[in-house]
Amino acid sequence: MKYLIQKFGGTSVGTAQRIKDLVHLTVNRDPKIVVLSAMSGTTNALVGICEQLYKRDMAAAATQIAALREGYDKVISELFTTPEFLTKGKQLLDNHFNHIQSFTLDMFTVNEEKAILAQGELLSTALFHFYLEECGIASVLLPALNFMRLDEREEPDMNYIRKHLNKELELHTNSIFFITQGYICRNTYGEIDNLKRGGSDYTASILGAAIDASEIQIWTDIDGMHNNDPRVVSKTHPIHELSFDEAAELAYFGAKILHPTCILPAKKANIPVRLKNTMDPKAAGTLIANILTSEGVKAIAAKDGITAITVKSDRMLLAHGFLRAVFEIFERHKTSIDMITTSEVAVSLTIDNAQHLKHILEEINEIAHVEVDENQTIICVVGQLPKNKSGLGFKVLEALKDIPLRMVSYGGSSNNISVLVGSEYKTTALKALNRGLFNYN
Ligand code: ASP
Ligand code: MG
Numbered sequence: 553m554k555y556l557i558q559k560f561g562g563t564s565v566g567t568a569q570r571i572k573d574l575v576h577l578t579v580n581r582d583p584k585i586v587v588l589s590a591m592s593g594t595t596n597a598l599v600g601i602c603e604q605l606y607k608r609d610m611a612a613a614a615t616q617i618a619a620l621r622e623g624y625d626k627v628i629s630e631l632f633t634t635p636e637f638l639t640k641g642k643q644l645l646d647n648h649f650n651h652i653q654s655f656t657l658d659m660f661t662v663n664e665e666k667a668i669l670a671q672g673e674l675l676s677t678a679l680f681h682f683y684l685e686e687c688g689i690a691s692v693l694l695p696a697l698n699f700m701r702l703d704e705r706e707e708p709d710m711n712y713i714r715k716h717l718n719k720e721l722e723l724h725t726n727s728i729f730f731i732t733q734g735y736i737c738r739n740t741y742g743e744i745d746n747l748k749r750g751g752s753d754y755t756a757s758i759l760g761a762a763i764d765a766s767e768i769q770i771w772t773d774i775d776g777m778h779n780n781d782p783r784v785v786s787k788t789h790p791i792h793e794l795s796f797d798e799a800a801e802l803a804y805f806g807a808k809i810l811h812p813t814c815i816l817p818a819k820k821a822n823i824p825v826r827l828k829n830t831m832d833p834k835a836a837g838t839l840i841a842n843i844l845t846s847e848g849v850k851a852i853a854a855k856d857g858i859t860a861i862t863v864k865s866d867r868m869l870l871a872h873g874f875l876r877a878v879f880e881i882f883e884r885h886k887t888s889i890d891m892i893t894t895s896e897v898a899v900s901l902t903i904d905n906a907q908h909l910k911h912i913l914e915e916i917n918e919i920a921h922v923e924v925d926e927n928q929t930i931i932c933v934v935g936q937l938p939k940n941k942s943g944l945g946f947k948v949l950e951a952l953k954d955i956p957l958r959m960v961s962y963g964g965s966s967n968n969i970s971v972l973v974g975s976e977y978k979t980t981a982l983k984a985l986n987r988g989l990f991n992y993n
Contacts, residue, residue, distance in 0.1 A: 555766065556585075556767055557584070557765045558586045558769045559589075559753060562592035568630035571631060575687065585694070585730040586732070587732055587734045587755050588680060588734060589672075589676065595669060595749070599669070601620070606660055606665075614656065632682070637682055648671050666744045677733050680731060690729065692730050693730075694717075694731065697733075698716060704740045713759075735752045754813045767825075768823055769828050770809075772827065774790075776791060776828075788986075792838060793843060795843055796818070802851055802853050805930055805932035849944070852982060854932070855930045860902050861916075862900045863898060863921070881912055881916055887909075888903070890903065902959070930970050931985070934967055945969065950988060951985050951988025952985070956974070958972040958974065
């Protein structure tokens with residue numbers, strides 16, 4: 553049997569009404585696993601509660617827990633109509649909030665934090681499951697903590713997941729409608745863990761790969777990936793088809809709609825990913841698959857918060873091994889490099905995580921001269937870029953002719969041309985490219 557995976561993000565389960573609306577998007581005769589995020593705002597609220605608990609500010613923690621509980625009481629009263637399910641809903645909240653409350657008593661460590669962060673997805677899935685039950689619709693709630701597991705490298709343990717997910721499914725051979733939690737998992741020691749913020753997309757992709765799903769659908773509030781950032785430029789259009797490589801570039805370089813980690817498991821297992829809009833379910837959305845898409849530029853994306861580092865040394869001239877020495881410093885500090893450009897005596901590179909910058913710079917300073925520019929933005933043009941045709945590079949640079957470019961990267965892959973600009977030029981750059989590459993004014 554082939555399952556469909558349908559993942560709904562926080563806003564798609566953000567109110568009682570939105571939870572009710574899921575029924576007509578999920579209930580049909582296709583065998584499926586529905587993956588839910590926490591209701592929007594919940595994970596942030598839980599993070600806030602944990603911050604207070606770390607500080608041992610019990611009064612502040614209690615106030616925030618009470619406020620969150622109040623919100624859920626309202627959800628229950630709007631979601632259920634029968635006394636039986638109103639009581640069931642209240643018991644559910646009592647259980648989860650008593651559990652959260654219990655951490656205000658003892659020591660607070662990262663393990664307790666992870667147990668608290670797991671409550672959001674446990675709540676949203678249980679609420680949807682109860683709502684279906686109240687409507688007389690059969691569904692099975694699969695506890696993600698029984699099969700989602702990370703290995704010792706903190707990567708999904710695909711063999712374990714496949715085996716234990718199938719075991720769970722086999723307990724319910726008469727069912728075709730399953731619901732489970734996104735984001736939460738266990739680590740290699742069996743402790744509660746998570747796939748990091750926004751990780752529910754990743755859950756969907758991992759599950760799809762584990763059971764060889766027919767398709768992985770990611771439902772959000774926009775009709776697929778757009779050719780440019782709709783928050784910045786006034787005219788955009790959804791992209792109907794993307795290859796996995798194009799989607800990976802876009803997701804990584806700022807298209808907020810899909811978490812970048814989500815692409816890899818689906819790509820490896822060759823399972824199509826479809827981005828759909830809960831507000832407009834009939835809209836085609838975006839299909840991401842192992843396909844050769846048409847030639848040309850598909851989209852522009854931007855990633856802020858970039859730090860550019862230029863390493864300059866006369867020793868680089870005609871020498872070998874210099875780049876390795878530089879890159880090793882970043883490796884030692886577990887900092888990944890995104891963009892690179894070189895000249896004969898210098899190399900410029902960018903990082904998006906400046907946590908270890910101070911130590912990195914100290915070490916580079918021992919072998920070379922180094923300069924740093926903060927507040928940079930990578931603007932990335934993605935598509936199938938023709939190798940043997942001229943003109944595209946020119947078009948990109950022509951569109952950006954009035955903007956100072958800090959770095960230009962062309963030819964690293966046939967899917968991406970990137971430029972680095974000061975973040976103050978981001979809006980102008982996205983608008984100029986929308987005009988130059990898509991003729992949108
Ligand atoms: N609830 C988690 C978060 O807000 C995971 C997710 O929504 O994907 O980060
Ligand atoms: Mg989310």
